[in-house]
Structures are given as C-alpha cells and as structure tokens.
Amino acid sequence: MNNLLTIDKLSLSFQGTQPEGGETEVLHEICLQIRQGETHALVGESGSGKSVTALSILRLLEDISRVRTSGRILFHDQDILTMDRDTLRELRGNRIAMIFQEPMTSLNPVYTIGNQLIEPLMLHQHMQRNEARERAIALLKRTGIQQPEYRIDSYPHQLSGGQRQRVMIAMALACRPDLLIADEPTTALDVTIQDQILELIKDLQEEFHMAVLLITHDLPMVRKIADSVSIMHQGRIVEQGTLDKIFSAPEDPYTIHLLDSMPKSIREPRAGGSPLVTMRDVRCEFVLSSGWDGFFKRKKTVIRAVDGVDLEVRQGTTLGIVGESGSGKSTLGMCLLRLTPCGGQIWYHGTDEDNILLSGLSSGQMRPLRRELQVVFQDPFSSLSPRMSVEQIIAEGLSVHNIGRNRAERRKIVEQALMEVELDPDMADRFPHEFSGGQRQRIAIARAIVLKPRLLILDEPTSALDMTIQAQIIGLLGRLQDRYGMTYIFITHDLRVVRALADNLAVMHRGKIVEQGPAAEIFRNPKKEYTRTLFRAAFHEM
Known part of the structure; x- marks a missing residue:
C-alpha cells in the first residue's frame, strides 16, 4: 500500500529576530511514513519536537515564526513544503485536519460552537448556511454531544472539557479529511472521558478510512490505539517500529528509559500511626443561578459537590482520592484546608494530642495551623507568581509564620528546601518562566515543605507532566515522606500514579x-462497578 504521508529528512530551524541571533535547529532529519487508515504515534517528552513536527506538516509555524526547513513532506505524492498559499489553504482543514491539546484555547470564546463548526463547511464544502447547520448538528450528534440541536448555540465556556474536545473532533472531521493530526487530544481529561474520546476517534477513523498521527507522551494511550510508533528525543527520531516491537523489544536506551518510567508497581500499604485527620459527614454545596423563574426571581440549582463524606487519614501514610472530573475530589481537599465553606466535622489531631475541630475555627484561629497543612496545586505555572523570584516565593511562608530572624537566615532555609527537592540552590534568584514544568512543580513542592508541614495535600501534581518527569516527582515525594514522616492526601485521576504511591x-x-480501603486490596479486587469501570479505562490490561 502506498504511503498517504511521507516525511523525508525534515529539518527545521528557528531564526533569531536580531541580525546576530543565529539559528536554533529543533528538528534533525525526521523520517516517517503513514499509510491510509493507519494510526501512527509520535511519542516523546516535552521539548522533544513532537508538536513542531505536527505543525510543520501544515506549515503553521510560518505564520508565527521565522523558520527555515529542508527535506520533503509528501502528501499524496505532493510536496507540502513547495505548495503555494492557495493550494495550502485548500489542504488545511479539508484534507488534513488537526485537533489541538487544549480545546479552550483553540475555540474562539466569543463565537458559538455552531458558528465555528459551520465556517469550515461553508468554506471548504461550499454549503449554504442552513445546510451547514444541519450537517454541524449531525456531526455533534455523531461525536456524542447530547441534545446537539441546543448545544450548537452554546459558547465554549458553557461546555465541559470532554464536550469541548468532542466539538474540536467534530470541527476536524467536518470535511472528512484523509489525515487527522491529534496533538495530545486527551491530556487534560480524566480516564473515563479519555477512553470515550479514544473510542470515538477509532470509530470515526474506521468510518472514514482516515489516517491518524497521534502526538503524545502517554504510553498507555499509545498502547490502546496505535499501529506503529516513532520515539522522539531532542529533535530526532531515535526508534521506529510496530506497536509490538516498541513495547516488547525496544532497542534504543531512551525508549527503554521511557518505558521504565511508567508506574507499574502496587504499593503495599503501611499501617501508619495514629489518625491525623478525621472527617465526618462532610458536605459542600454550590448554588448556581440560571435564567428567570417568574418576575424578578432567578432560577437556582443546588450542586452537591461533596455529599456526606467520612474519611480517616493516618499519620505517615498516603491517602489517594480518585474519581472523574467533577466528582468532588479537589473540593474535598479545599474543605479540609478551610478554603471553601462546608458542613460536617473535620478533626485535626495536633502535635500536643489535642483534637482540633477545624470546621469550627475562624480564619484567625486557622492561620497558625496553615503551617502544618500545606497544598501543592495542579498547575505550578499558574500557582507561582510570575513577578516573584523563586527565593521570594518560597520565603513568603517563612515571613508569614515568623521563621528565620532575617533575610540571610531565610535565604539559607530556602536554599536547603531547593536542595531537598533536588534543585540547584543558585536557582533561587530566577523567575518561574525560566523553568521547565517539572522544575516548577519541584519549586511548588519546596514552597510547601519549607514549613515542615505534617499534612501535604497534592492536587493533581503530575497530570501536566511527561511520563519521565512524573516518575521523578513520584520518587521525590516518596523520599521526602520517608525522610520527614509527612502525611499525604494525593488527589488525582491518574490511577497508575496513585497505584504506585497510595497506602x-x-x-x-x-x-x-x-x-475505600487499603489501596493494594482495591486495585487487586475492586468491589464496586464504578471502580471497575475506572480501572478498565485506566489499565488496558484489566
């Protein structure tokens, strides 16, 4: 069978904006082939060149950067790199379509999803607006959007993450392309929605006999959907082959390193010490207003985010809290920290053996305890102030809790915290934008542990990170817990990570x-159907 897409010795450099800026080569003689109907996965860490390769296929980088390319990109034996603008415009979205990683930034917030779906149909398929609207509704229905005739007039912010990704798929498939480029299409989604999106792509691929180029760092996802794989590292493809060959008999050291980074083991639970936190009948409700009910009266909907939760967390152990997006995991953590109003009782067993009812404390009474109860958030870039240096970020808590007699002493404590998370102390004078995602997450962990807390709440701390960086953060958290006897509450939808960490x-x-119960026991023998559904979505082998 002839190749649908052939990338032949593609090299790409970004040119500096200043005359003396020079060039930065980011792709080095990339070669790969994709046949009609095949799924090819391009796998690697952030910065390996995966997305640049994908954007180069449609020459999208030319619109935003000064680039120089060499080699060939053949689509149906036509070289895309030599096409004129009119031919290229006809190709984009019509014969080659792309799904981007974050649908909220890819969809225009000021237009309804219907307008954004109708546009490519009118442009490429030359449909009238009414005909295009009917086709758009059919596409939304085909991609699993409920009540598409109403949803078509919704704006992106009115849809969930999974729904927005389905809209992106509908837009990409509107013109029935020969090739779909999917750039990290499920990174921000929980495991059950991720599974639904992958099944949808596979079904549509068979229906349209479409080829798929999947860009990802998620090896379990590759195992579910790909026919062949290319492994990228530092702008080069270091290994290629069929799915079985890559996963069963990898040859390149980097491929072996990637595969070894996947969390595989089930942690045998530790008994831990006495209870540190006890929750009884914890409840949290949000009241949403929508529309009008009669004159001057808003309709109100009550959302029970947390509904009668009982939990106990023992000193020195890790409690994993898992579930889909919207299940109440993060809200429960915020209830414990008294960052959102809630009902019920939350007891904290202090260092002097006193039982403190957190849910009965005022903000002022709660403040001294915040040194002992710390949190690490999901996205370190948005939780670290871009205007503050690393030293200022980590030392802020020291100042608030009057730790350290002066700035020089606090600087030493900050440097020690950076060494604890395996970063160079000299990095204290840099700003967050100068670090990689994994480094920023280490800084966020340093900010939390510098106060030597007894309880650390970790809210999706690895979801935005590559597999190898995830493995490093998991190892770091394990070493810190062993060293200081800290207690963790690990909130996540990544069941592979929590399986390796949770007691x-x-x-x-x-x-x-x-x-709920011992993690090893639940992973080996889940009793509830919902738990089994989650596990089937996360662990393809189950």
Whole structure:
C-alpha cells in the first residue's frame, strides 16, 4: 500500500529576530511514513519536537515564526513544503485536519460552537448556511454531544472539557479529511472521558478510512490505539517500529528509559500511626443561578459537590482520592484546608494530642495551623507568581509564620528546601518562566515543605507532566515522606500514579465515596462497578 504521508529528512530551524541571533535547529532529519487508515504515534517528552513536527506538516509555524526547513513532506505524492498559499489553504482543514491539546484555547470564546463548526463547511464544502447547520448538528450528534440541536448555540465556556474536545473532533472531521493530526487530544481529561474520546476517534477513523498521527507522551494511550510508533528525543527520531516491537523489544536506551518510567508497581500499604485527620459527614454545596423563574426571581440549582463524606487519614501514610472530573475530589481537599465553606466535622489531631475541630475555627484561629497543612496545586505555572523570584516565593511562608530572624537566615532555609527537592540552590534568584514544568512543580513542592508541614495535600501534581518527569516527582515525594514522616492526601485521576504511591484509596463519584480501603486490596479486587469501570479505562490490561 502506498504511503498517504511521507516525511523525508525534515529539518527545521528557528531564526533569531536580531541580525546576530543565529539559528536554533529543533528538528534533525525526521523520517516517517503513514499509510491510509493507519494510526501512527509520535511519542516523546516535552521539548522533544513532537508538536513542531505536527505543525510543520501544515506549515503553521510560518505564520508565527521565522523558520527555515529542508527535506520533503509528501502528501499524496505532493510536496507540502513547495505548495503555494492557495493550494495550502485548500489542504488545511479539508484534507488534513488537526485537533489541538487544549480545546479552550483553540475555540474562539466569543463565537458559538455552531458558528465555528459551520465556517469550515461553508468554506471548504461550499454549503449554504442552513445546510451547514444541519450537517454541524449531525456531526455533534455523531461525536456524542447530547441534545446537539441546543448545544450548537452554546459558547465554549458553557461546555465541559470532554464536550469541548468532542466539538474540536467534530470541527476536524467536518470535511472528512484523509489525515487527522491529534496533538495530545486527551491530556487534560480524566480516564473515563479519555477512553470515550479514544473510542470515538477509532470509530470515526474506521468510518472514514482516515489516517491518524497521534502526538503524545502517554504510553498507555499509545498502547490502546496505535499501529506503529516513532520515539522522539531532542529533535530526532531515535526508534521506529510496530506497536509490538516498541513495547516488547525496544532497542534504543531512551525508549527503554521511557518505558521504565511508567508506574507499574502496587504499593503495599503501611499501617501508619495514629489518625491525623478525621472527617465526618462532610458536605459542600454550590448554588448556581440560571435564567428567570417568574418576575424578578432567578432560577437556582443546588450542586452537591461533596455529599456526606467520612474519611480517616493516618499519620505517615498516603491517602489517594480518585474519581472523574467533577466528582468532588479537589473540593474535598479545599474543605479540609478551610478554603471553601462546608458542613460536617473535620478533626485535626495536633502535635500536643489535642483534637482540633477545624470546621469550627475562624480564619484567625486557622492561620497558625496553615503551617502544618500545606497544598501543592495542579498547575505550578499558574500557582507561582510570575513577578516573584523563586527565593521570594518560597520565603513568603517563612515571613508569614515568623521563621528565620532575617533575610540571610531565610535565604539559607530556602536554599536547603531547593536542595531537598533536588534543585540547584543558585536557582533561587530566577523567575518561574525560566523553568521547565517539572522544575516548577519541584519549586511548588519546596514552597510547601519549607514549613515542615505534617499534612501535604497534592492536587493533581503530575497530570501536566511527561511520563519521565512524573516518575521523578513520584520518587521525590516518596523520599521526602520517608525522610520527614509527612502525611499525604494525593488527589488525582491518574490511577497508575496513585497505584504506585497510595497506602489507602478512596474512590469518589458525584460527591460521595463509593469505595475505600487499603489501596493494594482495591486495585487487586475492586468491589464496586464504578471502580471497575475506572480501572478498565485506566489499565488496558484489566
């Protein structure tokens, strides 16, 4: 069978904006082939050149950067790199379509999804507006959007993450392309929605006999959907082959390193010490207003984000809280920290053996305890102030809690915290934008542990990170816990990560805990159907 797409010795350099800026070569003689109907996965860490390769296929980088390319990109034996603008415009979105990583930034927030779906149909398929609208509704229905005739008039912010990604797929498939480029299409989604999106792409691929180029760092996802794989590292393809060859008999050291980074083991639970936190009948409700009910009266909907939760966390152990997006995991963590109003009782067993009812404390009474109760958020870039240096970020808590007699002493404590998270102390004078994602997450962890907390709440701390960086953060958290006897509450939808870390597990669904107990026992023998559904989506082998 002839190749649909052939990339032949593609090299790409970014040219500096200043005359003396020179060039930075980011792709080095990339070669790959994709046949009609095949799924080819391009795998590697952030910065390896995966997305640059994908954007080069449609020459999208030319619109935003000064680039120099060499080699060939053949699509149906036509070289895309030599096409004129009119031919290229006809190709984009019509014969080659692309799904981007973050749908919220790819969809225009000021237009309805219907307008954004109708546009390519009118442009490329030359449909009238009414005909294009009917086709758009059919596409939304085909991609699993409920009540598409109403949703078509919704704006992107009115849809969930999974729904927005389905809209992006509908837009990409509007013109029935021969090739779909999917750039990290499920990174921000939880495991069950991720599974649904992958099944949808596979179904549509078979229906349209479409080829798919999947850009990802998620090796379990590659195992589910790909026919062949290319491994990228530092702008080069270091290994290529069929799915079985790459996963069963990898040859390149980097490929072996990537595969070894996947969390595989189940942690045998530790008994831990006495209870540190006890929750009884914890509840949290949000009241949403929508539309009008009669004159001057808003309709109100009550959302029970947390609904009667009972939990116990023992000193020196890790409690994993898992569930889909919207299940109430993060809200429960914010309730414990008293960062959102809630009902029920939350007891904290202090260092002097006093039982402190956190849910009964005022903000002023709660403040001294915040040194002992710390949190690391999902996205380190948005949780670290871009205007503050690393020293200022980490030392802020020291100043608030009057730790260290002067700036020089606090500087020494900051440098020690950076060494604890395996960063160079000299990095203290830099700013967050100068670091990689993994380094920023280490800084966020340093900010939390500098106060030597007893409890650390980790809210999706590895979801935005590559597999190898995830493995490093997991190892770091394990070493810090062993060294200081800290207690973790690990909130995540990544079941592979929590399987390697958690002593105990709580599974949440619609604000309730549907199953809890020793993590190893639940992973080996889940009793509830919802838990089994989650595990089937996360672990392809189950």
